[in-house]
Amino acid sequence: MIGILRYNAGNRESVIAALRRLDIPATTVETSDEIARVDGLIFPGAGAAGAAMDDLRTKRLVGPLREFRKPFLGLCLGMQLLLDFSEEGNTECLGIVRGTVRRLPDDVVRPHIGWNRLDTGEYAYFAHGYACFPADPRVVTMSVRHGATICAGLRQGCYFGLQWHPEKSGRTGDRFLQSFASLCK
Amino acid sequence: MQVIPAIDLLDGKVVRLARGDFSRVTVFGDDPVRVAEDYRRSGADRLHFVNLSAAKDGGEDRQFLQLVSRLSRIVEVQVGGGIRDLPSVRRHLEAGASAVVVGTMLFADPDAVRAAVALFGPQSIVAALDVDGEKVKILGWRKDSGSGLWDAARLVERLGIRQVLATDISRDGMASGPNVALYAEWKRRFPRLRITASGGVRDAADIRALEEAGCDSVVVGRALLDNSATFASLVHACTRKEIESAVVPQEEKQSGLAVRVIPCLDVAQGRVVKGTNFQNLRDAGDPVELARRYCDEGADELVFLDITATSDGRRTAVELASRVADAVNIPFTIGGGVCRVADARRLLEAGADKVAVNSAAVADPTLLEEMSQQLGVANTICAIDARRTRRHGGGWTVLTRGGRDDANIDAVAWAERAVRLGAGELLVTSHDRDGTAAGFDTDLLARIKEKVSVPVIASGGGGSPESFVDAVRVGGADAVLAAGVFHFGVLSISDVKAALRSAQIPIRP
Numbered sequence: 023m024i025g026i027l028r029y030n031a032g033n034r035e036s037v038i039a040a041l042r043r044l045d046i047p048a049t050t051v052e053t054s055d056e057i058a059r060v061d062g063l064i065f066p067g068a069g070a071a072g073a074a075m076d077d078l079r080t081k082r083l084v085g086p087l088r089e090f091r092k093p094f095l096g097l098c099l100g101m102q103l104l105l106d107f108s109e110e111g112n113t114e115c116l117g118i119v120r121g122t123v124r125r126l127p128d129d130v131v132r133p134h135i136g137w138n139r140l141d142t143g144e145y146a147y148f149a150h151g152y153a154c155f156p157a158d159p160r161v162v163t164m165s166v167r168h169g170a171t172i173c174a175g176l177r178q179g180c181y182f183g184l185q186w187h188p189e190k191s192g193r194t195g196d197r198f199l200q201s202f203a204s205l206c207k
Numbered sequence: 208m209q210v211i212p213a214i215d216l217l218d219g220k221v222v223r224l225a226r227g228d229f230s231r232v233t234v235f236g237d238d239p240v241r242v243a244e245d246y247r248r249s250g251a252d253r254l255h256f257v258n259l260s261a262a263k264d265g266g267e268d269r270q271f272l273q274l275v276s277r278l279s280r281i282v283e284v285q286v287g288g289g290i291r292d293l294p295s296v297r298r299h300l301e302a303g304a305s306a307v308v309v310g311t312m313l314f315a316d317p318d319a320v321r322a323a324v325a326l327f328g329p330q331s332i333v334a335a336l337d338v339d340g341e342k343v344k345i346l347g348w349r350k351d352s353g354s355g356l357w358d359a360a361r362l363v364e365r366l367g368i369r370q371v372l373a374t375d376i377s378r379d380g381m382a383s384g385p386n387v388a389l390y391a392e393w394k395r396r397f398p399r400l401r402i403t404a405s406g407g408v409r410d411a412a413d414i415r416a417l418e419e420a421g422c423d424s425v426v427v428g429r430a431l432l433d434n435s436a437t438f439a440s441l442v443h444a445c446t447r448k449e450i451e452s453a454v455v456p457q458e459e460k461q462s463g464l465a466v467r468v469i470p471c472l473d474v475a476q477g478r479v480v481k482g483t484n485f486q487n488l489r490d491a492g493d494p495v496e497l498a499r500r501y502c503d504e505g506a507d508e509l510v511f512l513d514i515t516a517t518s519d520g521r522r523t524a525v526e527l528a529s530r531v532a533d534a535v536n537i538p539f540t541i542g543g544g545v546c547r548v549a550d551a552r553r554l555l556e557a558g559a560d561k562v563a564v565n566s567a568a569v570a571d572p573t574l575l576e577e578m579s580q581q582l583g584v585a586n587t588i589c590a591i592d593a594r595r596t597r598r599h600g601g602g603w604t605v606l607t608r609g610g611r612d613d614a615n616i617d618a619v620a621w622a623e624r625a626v627r628l629g630a631g632e633l634l635v636t637s638h639d640r641d642g643t644a645a646g647f648d649t650d651l652l653a654r655i656k657e658k659v660s661v662p663v664i665a666s667g668g669g670g671s672p673e674s675f676v677d678a679v680r681v682g683g684a685d686a687v688l689a690a691g692v693f694h695f696g697v698l699s700i701s702d703v704k705a706a707l708r709s710a711q712i713p714i715r716p
Binding site: 132136160202 | 293294297300301305319321322323325326327328329330331367461462463464465467507508529532533534536537538555556557558560561580581582583584585586631632660661662685686713715716
């Protein structure tokens, strides 16, 4: 069973709907006990980094998220919060993956909204104004061009992240969610 | 070219097999950690570490994973042998391996390999092809894969893999020299795959020959273990010192962003109100069924405009959002009658990606500020209905309430202000062109694009395929939206995409 974290920065329903569409069993979780019981965790995110971290601290979820040892998937803001620090509201984040979240360059359309071509050749749906710059480039699993070469996905240990929205990225997204689900066994 | 020393482990011992034959074992010691440390000291930056016991009998053991962990702290390690499913890939990578080498799994479960590439990145997966003449062997070289060499190479490329380790098993462990011709042919046929040579390497001359053949790296086993060559002498023979990343550098384009094609559905009381002439629809008024239809046809995004701005209407809009989220795997926006942040939040929580506000933002611009701060800039769309006027220096005036009222403000100035307040995207409709199919108001679009950095969706007037091209080329639009021409079957989504593509405008295929 995959858990989907409930906190104040969620496009949680979109993710739940996608998993339902794909027949992947999932449940909403919001306490450390519930988090401990699932086989994998999806950490959705939309909105601002500061408000999201405040809510995670209030709900005492920072520890359980940092100590999670099963497959963990952060989506969009959920991936950005894995890093040390975000320039968005100068927010201290979870500090699981070394690196910072910076604003996209000025010379491109911002926010970066729409379907962009991953380095794999597939198209994925993005909607963000900030991007991850991991300290160790080896954690980057895929990239995309938008003003700069942007980290579109990362993996460190059991922590996975996607800057794009697999729940909204057509067949490419469906396949990624199915792959992640097959890890959570 | 990179030189990668190999350590093969069988029953806890560092060994070499001759031609993969488990009955022809040479033991070189029982301490792989010390061997790894020696290689590291001589300058190796990667090791090829193989679990021969697992390659032979399948399965894996905790002790081997612990060794992977220890070696990974000394030097980068690529690990192979008996890795045949996704959980095993995960365990080896989580133990610290930089990459896993998969052979049998390529043929036994290609979908799982594809999943591994997507999850862990192409830098983490190496395809091992154990070549015997024109054939490829699996299961520790004992069985035929049933696949010819070049078919296997095509499979590897299809799976998204970018690194191949090709071992000529007739040469491996024989110190008879590598099969240089094989690698040269590889590079000729598959120039985009990084190729690692393996099998039979003896000395610096072999290294030079492989480098000339175009190999990116080489695995060396026996020659180093029996001290017939030193690591330093092999590295010294390489002239290309840089190690290319498996992550292919992107073309240096500004952005690979595609122009979006967006059908717009007008909804009242939960039903589509403008007629449609789609064939084979059970219920042409059901927005969800239409949404699914457009999604299948290749729409990049959907916009639902709820034209019943009552409180009842808002409740049905929330239900609509949740039903659409269940039905389609593309993003969608809901607009119409949203006056408060709480309304917008409910729509997003129900599964909508973005919420568009129009009249309410004109009446109270702080709505945009609150929405963008609380819900995110990328989720906040400001919809602007504009009509040409002699006022505002011969520009456009903003209309509200579905075009019934003239707010008497300059549309371009309002667009700029909306973005300053936090709108992450603008949906710009030309009231003059709406429903005419006479083409988008490209002047309006261009004037707004000049002033804002956020994406602009062109709306109103889409008719011929060329009109959509003009919206992008002349108007600078980031997305094109239409209703009638799609609903009435005048144009399909793919007609518009074909026109955009032949105008060299990037689209999502």
